[in-house]
Amino acid sequence: MRTGLLLAALIGLAGASHISSAATSSSTDATWAAYGKLEESTSSYCAGGSVPMPEWAWPTEGQVDIRGDKLTFTTASRAPNSSFTVELKGLQPDGSGRIVSKDNKNREFYLTLTPGTGARPFYLTYSYNACRRGYTPKT
Numbered sequence: 001m002r003t004g005l006l007l008a009a010l011i012g013l014a015g016a017s018h019i020s021s022a023a024t025s026s027s028t029d030a031t032w033a034a035y036g037k038l039e040e041s042t043s044s045y046c047a048g049g050s051v052p053m054p055e056w057a058w059p060t061e062g063q064v065d066i067r068g069d070k071l072t073f074t075t076a077s078r079a080p081n082s083s084f085t086v087e088l089k090g091l092q093p094d095g096s097g098r099i100v101s102k103d104n105k106n107r108e109f110y111l112t113l114t115p116g117t118g119a120r121p122f123y124l125t126y127s128y129n130a131c132r133r134g135y136t137p138k139t
Helices: 002-024
Strands: 030-038 060-067 070-075 084-087 097-102 108-113 122-126 132-137
Touching (some): 060 132, 084 097, 084 108
Antiparallel strands (some): 030 132, 060 070
């Protein structure tokens, strides 16, 4: 009887451990070229704002690197806040989720990943404006 209970407890713990690691694991390491552009508008004044934001006014090309729990987008663009790194903690088991991070001026921004692993679309928005930039794998 005790042996059966011990065996059941060990199997339960092993299963819970597997579920826990799946829920916190971000995605597989990957690198791909990406193209980012302002969505639903070409205005540098997203959503009728009054402050020009050059980092939103034109498309950008760069490279996405996912290593462990970090996603880095690097671009040669000289526009402010074009390159960024975020920690991929709290993603859903399917790889999707919304990450809250801060830029080099301590302003919050949000990165929203679509489901999947490796190369896939994601979106960036800031807390201080209504601009949304979509990044897609470049093919």
